[in-house]
Amino acid sequence: MTSKRNFEPVSGNDLPRFAGIPSFMRLPVMSLDDSDIDQVQIGLIGVPWDGGTTNRPGARHGPRQLRDLSTMIRLKHPISHIEPFSLVNCADLGDVSVNPADVQDTLSRVTAFYEKLKTCNIIPMTAGGDHLISLPVLRGIVKNGPVGMIHFDAHTDLYKGYFGGFEYTHGTPFRRAIIEGILDPKRVVQIGIRGTMYDGEDIEWGLEQGVRIIRIEELYDRGLDDVMTEARAIVSNQPTYVSFDIDGIDPSQAPGTGTPEIGGFTTLEAQRMVRQLKGLNIIGADLVEVSPPLDQSGNTAWVGVSIIFELLCILADVIQGQKQP
Amino acid sequence: MTSKRNFEPVSGNDLPRFAGIPSFMRLPVMSLDDSDIDQVQIGLIGVPWDGGTTNRPGARHGPRQLRDLSTMIRLKHPISHIEPFSLVNCADLGDVSVNPADVQDTLSRVTAFYEKLKTCNIIPMTAGGDHLISLPVLRGIVKNGPVGMIHFDAHTDLYKGYFGGFEYTHGTPFRRAIIEGILDPKRVVQIGIRGTMYDGEDIEWGLEQGVRIIRIEELYDRGLDDVMTEARAIVSNQPTYVSFDIDGIDPSQAPGTGTPEIGGFTTLEAQRMVRQLKGLNIIGADLVEVSPPLDQSGNTAWVGVSIIFELLCILADVIQGQKQP
Amino acid sequence: MTSKRNFEPVSGNDLPRFAGIPSFMRLPVMSLDDSDIDQVQIGLIGVPWDGGTTNRPGARHGPRQLRDLSTMIRLKHPISHIEPFSLVNCADLGDVSVNPADVQDTLSRVTAFYEKLKTCNIIPMTAGGDHLISLPVLRGIVKNGPVGMIHFDAHTDLYKGYFGGFEYTHGTPFRRAIIEGILDPKRVVQIGIRGTMYDGEDIEWGLEQGVRIIRIEELYDRGLDDVMTEARAIVSNQPTYVSFDIDGIDPSQAPGTGTPEIGGFTTLEAQRMVRQLKGLNIIGADLVEVSPPLDQSGNTAWVGVSIIFELLCILADVIQGQKQP
Amino acid sequence: MTSKRNFEPVSGNDLPRFAGIPSFMRLPVMSLDDSDIDQVQIGLIGVPWDGGTTNRPGARHGPRQLRDLSTMIRLKHPISHIEPFSLVNCADLGDVSVNPADVQDTLSRVTAFYEKLKTCNIIPMTAGGDHLISLPVLRGIVKNGPVGMIHFDAHTDLYKGYFGGFEYTHGTPFRRAIIEGILDPKRVVQIGIRGTMYDGEDIEWGLEQGVRIIRIEELYDRGLDDVMTEARAIVSNQPTYVSFDIDGIDPSQAPGTGTPEIGGFTTLEAQRMVRQLKGLNIIGADLVEVSPPLDQSGNTAWVGVSIIFELLCILADVIQGQKQP
Amino acid sequence: MTSKRNFEPVSGNDLPRFAGIPSFMRLPVMSLDDSDIDQVQIGLIGVPWDGGTTNRPGARHGPRQLRDLSTMIRLKHPISHIEPFSLVNCADLGDVSVNPADVQDTLSRVTAFYEKLKTCNIIPMTAGGDHLISLPVLRGIVKNGPVGMIHFDAHTDLYKGYFGGFEYTHGTPFRRAIIEGILDPKRVVQIGIRGTMYDGEDIEWGLEQGVRIIRIEELYDRGLDDVMTEARAIVSNQPTYVSFDIDGIDPSQAPGTGTPEIGGFTTLEAQRMVRQLKGLNIIGADLVEVSPPLDQSGNTAWVGVSIIFELLCILADVIQGQKQP
């Protein structure tokens, strides 16, 4: 790879970290039409959308605030010593163009973008946006049968519908994905579930399909290691997506989100769980539901990009591993 | 009217103004199905909607924050000495049920609500919600030919479309209303217009239809009195709607709104302009675009309900005048 | 009970959760004069008062913000599967009318309200207000000899006086209640106590009376289960009140309170402790010291109503159990 | 006066203005028991009280935030070129000890403090606290018959009572003072009055006593100069107090206050009106109702101390004038 | 110019205005090393620096927040109908690399950057940063004798030194520039000056050099038109720089700045004054002292970019005029 150095973040020695136009991780900005696009291995993409939000909106502003805070991220993982930006070519591929006033139009646009990405063989690290965006992302990149998923969240997002049967909201993406055959429910693990319930139908339906739902109490009672060992076993070495809803984390650490539930896991626990994804066959990841108007301080976005960095290290390691026979 | 006292706000002597469940102006809460609904003369209604918002959402939370702050409003107008709640029967009719994820469904629901209101002969004082809601409100209450409008705003809301031709957003309601024949463009006056322009097509189209657009500079150069005299002449004594977008007011005084434009008129000027609507044939009014996530302090909502009180005094006076031969 | 369905919260399918006038949990609003009042089994009441606050005021605004956030609470408990609003008749009984400028007048008003409540056989779930309100609540509902109390808090609230001997503040209610014979100190357990001390006299006095004071360090060293087992044993199956001061929870999770102390328990620990109250003979509960001006985001109130829901499930279960022979 | 230089503020050259313990204007801190107290000519005093507040509390925190922001004030008036700290001896006399839980006790404490001040011949520049504090201040310093007052405010504070007849709140001080014979209503001018009214009884009562009430509309219609000329004529050269409620200023410029009313005068207008008090026989002044929890940014307090500096220049000039024959 | 369309902002129809990586005005990002750099006519540059700040820091974060808010700016001026991005080639040239810990090193870096810019014949529109940055900007672009300046500000920035004689702070740039011979004091006009004074030496020195200082009172007493006519006459048709300190505007409209002074001019007045610069021989402009930590809402930055757009229209018109014989 002759041009690797072009994919390195702007150095803090050249320009202080608070300076400059904020791309994800200070990476180069490219478009899918770029002539060098085939060199990109991991694409960081924003989907600035909250049209699926049933309660408090604002996640459409997530990608921009995440980019802003991401400039404080450095180069090397403190535990694994992975340097993702040296290991593989990463680039900021900008935001997908959405239509804030039309759900179906937006779903089509997002799917089309990720289909192109798939064609380019780029692994997506997506920043939401509300959780509905995981559906068109999966539609775009899953083309050869259903995939598994490790899903960190306070909610199952397996609801049937809202507002009189409307089936496309941020509470329904994974029910749709299972029904559409792009998620294999028997290889879906949900971690951190909690909060009061409407009627529990989402959970019943999920359990019937074979989804493994791990409530927050079980997570603490068994311990992270035990739970993650099970999660790894469930998804096994088959293609697996990772979806991280920021509201999985306790709202004291991530208040900027539309549907908080008290009693979540901590950021350190989040980091340690993500680190245990190492070696799995991850085909893409997303970090969703950061809502800047609900936390103008940027603290929630800082948590978000810190998790994105953890995910990037996992993804870079996957790619690196694939190259080595 | 024997039951008039039932329509009086909870007194601050009985319950401090910060206490109690916040209905609009501490008025009784009623529904359109209520057996006493025929006694209501002015209905205060919330339309908690921001699905037409092209940029920064949050106006769906407007009605609740407006209700909260409205409990600080007292009973009597300091200049006109009108006591609207004594003069006519006012009630809080709750929020219209909207579908946050579907524009057309919501437009239908809102129109249906206002058609019922019209049947009950209740004059609506609506709290938004983004500005798109004026369209279904007008659809609901205008049944006998186009009406005039006095419109306070930073923007014309006469745009053609967004995001590739989408015609139902908070920037398009009055173009739609003119095209649908429910607004008579020759009796529409827009006051406070300013801000950078896409291409000016909205203004050109409006001028061609006969809309009178009064920019902020003209307002100051001629003075409020002169402008309002002209405005009154334009709408004359025919049925007229009043639409007040909070972003007409300078963003230093009303920061909690999605599309602020610097250089607006002041709250005192707003009060004085509304007071000059006295005696016109007003058929309803709205106050829109208060976005609580953009001003958690409630200061913008406080401006909003203070203007709503001014409008209520005008509406009460209209009704009172109609009763007297 | 023929009219049970009238006591159900407004459904999110009928009206989005951010919409509508915010009563507690979207329950019907009733007054003690209501003809149906005898059907109510649990009353949710606000006491909007902070006149007993010795440092940072604002708790008078607590009930309104708690109501606002409570509309995000759903219907069913995720662990116990209790559905309190189906199980028993709950209603929002509004705010007690207080006098912000007179302590003794307010104490009388609150006591009078709760005496009426007692007469109606309604179990109160009270939202403060500062902690002084627990005193008049207890005065109102305890009529047959002293009761026990499980008290979650950072402070003992057993102080003697402030500002030269003034004995009615939010730091003194339980000393007053013990002296007045409405609390049995030998059946009082305080959990979460911490923070710097004036001189420790409150603790010494409490210990002399037989109060069981469990500091935060003991809570963690022994574990929640062990501590709660002891607490249950202390109050036994006799009538017991539950008082939950939001400042028992760590200030990172509940910053909106007047007298925070670092190093508190977490929300999940709070939930788990409250869940262990199941089956006790609870006669009422309060959640106090949420101060909205110190957390305009509503995050603290969200914690507060989440705990109120936990308490409601316990109370509903008590009532349900009493009905069954 | 040999020790004048001891009364100079800490210089920004010696210590940056953001550094150091914040006394008012960086002046020396003294107590009434200090041996040098007789050298003090103007005392800056805080009265950290909001027990008279009928709606949103927080003004008890006013003095501290005002001190904090006051360290940005420099030495010399830009128009009059008065250097108050060189001209007369100014000192920070600390906060009066109040009892947050007892109104009458607090009134007594404040009056006692100001009586001592009067004995020391110190002119008070008081920082509130809510507006009730003006009553005990006046009680303390007015000993030889009623005085006049120039009063900047949105409200008359001439109300009869609240909450069932309670007569000591921040809405009643001047009615009490007139009734007690310490204010001469015929020499009282109120400027900036506005906002919705309960019933107007306060205004009627005031007018009957001879109070001159200048609404905001009259202020603008006639112009500042004309109004201030009248105000000066009304108080003439007899002893006059100045009371400045921060809510007289528009809430966009001074949002941190408990009872805002839209449509107020600007800070520049406030400065220009205060400058026109020059040469009057001012016996003391206060600046009240800054409520830090309602504006944590300190912007409102910055407005407050900027007005306090204007008042200090007027007071220093009075003292200077009295010394010169 | 064949490649003009490359310099157009991303359209809101292609990508909603809240989406995408925020460059200034959504313009293309280029560096001085870019091969097309000679096509750029106006460069928008950030100088993320607050090392000259004597009181409250944060202006180093200004450029990023200004870029963020600038994406809400549209294409066409509402009064002059100038479309700057169509008229001339504008680009975002990124941030100058500064050294947050060394003043002199930073001054050198900034000057070097602007010297290159000058070589490329690009007119700079600079976004600060604190006001010290105007000095190295002027050093970089003024090479043929002193220039004039129209300077909007609350402060003269003509101070001699701080903290024991330190001469390079945000209060001293224009004294340094005059002494260095890059500003002609007789062609310097300062508008909006106000606030308390240390000792007035800055003003005396400025007047001695011939600087025209127009205080806020004079601005209002004479009116904007009269003052701007004088200002235009003073700078005449010789090369003139425009420096706009956001603190010239009233702090209610621009609170996010380190040294606010109450009683400033309004945003509309600012717009109208800038519009009167049309036709002058402007060689560059800056907008400084926006401090995001002091206004996380972005409202101040929104004012800032709105003024930058006004300045861009003036600059584009200058360039356009120069091309036409």
Add this chain to the structure above:
Amino acid sequence: MTSKRNFEPVSGNDLPRFAGIPSFMRLPVMSLDDSDIDQVQIGLIGVPWDGGTTNRPGARHGPRQLRDLSTMIRLKHPISHIEPFSLVNCADLGDVSVNPADVQDTLSRVTAFYEKLKTCNIIPMTAGGDHLISLPVLRGIVKNGPVGMIHFDAHTDLYKGYFGGFEYTHGTPFRRAIIEGILDPKRVVQIGIRGTMYDGEDIEWGLEQGVRIIRIEELYDRGLDDVMTEARAIVSNQPTYVSFDIDGIDPSQAPGTGTPEIGGFTTLEAQRMVRQLKGLNIIGADLVEVSPPLDQSGNTAWVGVSIIFELLCILADVIQGQKQP
């Protein structure tokens, strides 16, 4: 010591805790020139400096906000029952005069101040300011060979340089101190280290010198007790400094800091670790990096002063122990 009572904090009974001029812990304010200075045993000092901050500034405002919040601290430690203000003479020695625009000048000023303090035999409890201030503090008080250090932080602060080799920033103090021979690296323990890395050179260098670096994961895996036992062994009974960077604590509990890293230890853990310093030979301590503009609520400062109180109890115990044979 006859005058011990002069060193007691103002009592909350004499003046409510929200009232009065805020000195540290309401202690008397003294200067090093004071005639009673030899009676002071522990000095609380502010160093209002952020000129070494490489990213987000604001720590210069730390001392003032810490003083403000410190007035809520009471007198007695809840576990050890130490009453530091009774045990030894504590005083607020004000802020060191810094030069916000010059690093080296400031380093000299701070060192000079602490050399004087050393001469007076006063043990310093310093409140920052950014972490660079620990360097001049150590330079001032370490005169007899290198000392040990227990260092709580998210970062090692052992970096080599920034911005092209600049060696004096808040990321470099302890490398400088080791190189200068005032810290003995073999007796330095760092606890809580985490966050992404530039390249890990700081850690490698530290390990080579013999610094013991305990990452957050090790802290949790081994438990606090085990780690603190090791830390005590490493510093042994030789002179040891304690440096507490607030960013060691999780950012959800201490958000007001310039370089947060997710996944930190809790406040209760911080308290328990500091309590285990009892009996060590502590020669001084600091608490740094509280940045008020990043947390206007004061919550972070409240955490800071709560830790300062813990440290004061340790320091008072050291002094007390030295007096007793």
